[in-house]
Amino acid sequence: MATRHFLTLLDLSPEELRYLIQRAISIKNGLKTHGPTYTPFANRTLAMIFExxxxxxxxxxxxxxxxxxxHALFLSPRDTQLGRGEPIEDTARVLAEMVDAVMIRTFSHAGLEAYAAASTVPVINAxxxxxxxxxxxxxxxxxTExxxxxxxxxxxxxxDGNNMCHSWINAARQFDFQLRICCPEGYEPRQDILEAAGDRVTLFRDPHEAVAGADLVTTDVWASMGQEEEQAKREAAFAGLQVSEALLDRAAKDVLFLHCLPAHRGEEISETLLDDPRAVVWQEAGNRLHAQKALLEFLLIGRVDG
Incomplete structure (x- = not known):
């Protein structure tokens, strides 16, 4: 079977993604009921490359x-030959001889794609x-839960029309829901990603209009990693886009609020929003564990019943 990678949500079919969500919920429920007794990865190793x-x-x-x-291995450029200029393709070939999968958190998506192209074990975009x-x-x-x-x-x-926004656009395509994007001019998501989603995605400028009747509202920090020097400029551009309890009041009665964290209280969200019962960010953060378990299992073992 050809090696499967997970670089974007488009690497799996909608049906496979739906399976992963249900499998993650099942794994989570099993962990709560029985503890960590399901151990399919005996002697398997995940290399984790963090830039x-x-x-x-x-x-x-x-x-x-x-x-x-x-077992998981933490690798940083300071600790590996990547930091001394070894081509990423060479690192990919070497690690594939030693580990079962590789997870990479990096800047360049093109670099990640080059790594995956040279790897004979699954590569995950972290x-x-x-x-x-x-x-x-x-x-x-x-x-879904x-x-x-x-x-x-x-x-x-x-x-911001950033990496999280791009993945939300892909999610709208793959899970078949409507996505409204509210961003200032000049901070739109990439045009090719937007166009590929067709009529599933709509752009707004007014947050009050965007959230009207919505089932879910989500946001992210205004300046992502690597953009800290733009903080003041971005604060001015995003003024008026803070998500607050009052803004959520304009959405559906049972609206949920998500944030990938870390959050900057008093900037993209109000100081007290994460204390609102509509904010489910701690459950969301915890679900990273279960969703990634399902992903790792799928990439290394395949589908599992139950």
Whole structure:
């Protein structure tokens, strides 16, 4: 069987993604009931290459491998030959001889694609400047757990047309829901990604109009990793796009609020929004563990019944 990679949500079929969501929920329920007794990864190793800092990604992948009976290796450019100029394709070929899968959190999506093209073991995108598909697995899992199927529902993205926004666009395509994107002029998502989604995605400028009657609202920090020097400029551009309790009041009565975290309280969200019962960000963060377990299992073992 050809090696499967997970670089964007488009690497799996809609049916495979739906399977992953249900499998993640099943794995989570099993962990709650029986503890970490399901250990299909005995003697398996995941290499984790981090060029960007991380809390949730590192902890969730390491814990996933440990609870599945396997092992995770943390690698940074400071500790490896990547930091001394070894071509990423060479690193990919070497690691593929030693480990069972590779997870990469980096800047360049093109670099990730080059790595995956040279790798004979599964490669997982744990965030690039263009996409963050693992976060979307956790997000859709959370939405599904709390509200059932997401098909035909309406989600709203408020903020920058960044890597998270791109992955939400792909999610709208793959899970068949409507996505409203509310962003300032000049901060739109990439045009090719937008156009590929067709009529599933609509652009807005007014957040009050965007959230009207919506089932889910989500946002992200205004300045992502690597954009810190743009903070003041972005604060001015995004003024008026803060998500608050009052803004959520304009959405559906049972609206959910998601945030990939870390959040900057008082900037993209109000100081107290994460304390609102409509905000389910802690469950969302915890679901990174279960969704990535399902992904790792699928890439290394295949489908599992039950």
């Amino acid at each position: 960007k800092s991380s809390t949730r990604t590192r902890v969730s992948f390491e814990t996933a491998m440990a609870q599945f009976g396997g 965030l690039t400047d263009d996409y963050h598909p693992c976060q979307l697995l956790a997000d859709i899992m959370t939405w 709390l509200r059932g199927g997401v098909k035909g529902r309406t989600a709203v993205w408020i903020g």
